[in-house]
Amino acid sequence: MFSLDSVELRHIRCFVRAAKLGNMSRAALESDLSQPAFSLRIQKLETALGVRLLHRNGRGIVPTAAGNALFQQVEPLLKALDEVLTESASLEKRSRAEVVIGIVPTMAYRVTETLSPGNLALFSSPIRIVEGFSGHLKTWLAQGDIDLAICSSISHNASVKQIPVGVEPLELVGSYFGLLSRDGVKLRELEALPLIVGSRQHSIRKRLEKTADENGVKLKTAYEVDGLDAQLRYAAKGLGFAVLPRGTISGFGYSKILKSRIIIEPLIPIHIVVASLPHIENQKPHVAQLRDELVQRVSATLSQHPLAEKIA
Incomplete structure (x- = not known):
């Protein structure tokens, strides 16, 4: 039967x-x-x-x-x-494979503690960190070379999920400020200063030049340098001033040589996001878990500054 x-x-x-x-x-x-x-x-x-x-x-x-x-x-x-x-x-x-996180160099030092094994003890998958400028990170994310990116905001892209984690103002970094105010450097004062900036595709330079154009300010590029450490070395030697997000120099060995001043009138905010691709999160569910943890921790890190509310 x-x-x-x-x-x-x-x-x-x-x-x-x-x-x-x-x-x-x-x-x-x-x-x-x-x-x-x-x-x-x-x-x-x-x-x-x-x-x-x-x-x-x-x-x-x-x-x-x-x-x-x-x-x-x-x-x-x-x-x-x-x-x-x-x-x-x-x-x-x-x-169960590793999760690759891309971080802009200007943020890498500040989020190191966030990514330490102690803070992520409950996260079982191995984590690999790569550094790159925002433009590179966006390309790597789209190609699937990285799973998450901590970078400046990406222009509207339906395929990318972006969660805001903070806003960082740009500041002027140099070895000598002379008579420039400790309270901040006005954008118009940059006209007289030799600047050390990345090449034209870098998001910080784009943001700086866009704001300068909107305010009728003519900037003077002394050196076009692709590489954060190289920019800081040039600034430390007194060859010019780098323009970087607040807090960048704290992670390098130049704190005794370099000083920084917030650029004001106007403030130039850089919006920081944690970016990911939804289809990668579907394939690797633990990527979403780590993303949520990063959002919480990086947001807390960036909010610990007296200017945080003012520029939000």
Whole structure:
């Protein structure tokens, strides 16, 4: 009597292998079973279905009419099932893989403590950190080279999820400020100063020049330098002034040489976000978990400044 409840996947696998190979001994060997145990599984399937599936002859085994019909239907289904199971296992493996976080150099030092093992003790996956300017991070994120980015805000892009974490004003960084006020340097005062800035694709330079144009200020670029440490070295040697987000120099060994002043009238805010791609979060659910933790911790770090509310 037919009994669907008695049909087991392992029995079907043995039948398909036997029908495909035409040899019970070889099929048992490939299944890593003894021949009696292998034969018993096929017998149980035949009993459950109430039909004979295989017929022995002098050359081995061949499917019966019922067996051939079952083989033709079941063999592609098993193949599809194996592909699904393999993909699921691969997805689980990927979900346990490392998470790559891209950070702009100007923020790297300030969020180091946030990313320390002690703070992320409950996060089991390994974390890899890469540094890059915002433009590079946005490209790497789109290409899937990084999972999360801590960078300046990205122009409207429906495929990118951005969560604001803070606003940082730009400041002037140099070794000598002379008579410039300690309370801040007016944007118009930059006209007389030699500036050290990144190349034109860098978001900080774009933001600075856009604000200068809007206020009728003519800036003078003394050095175009791609590299934060190089910009700070040039500034430390007195070759000019770098324009960077607040707090940048605290993470470098120039704090005794370099000083900074907030650029005012107007303030020039840089909006910092944690960016991710929704489809990556679907593949790696723990990326969303880390993103939420980063948002909370980086927001707390950036809010610990008297200007935070003023420029928000």
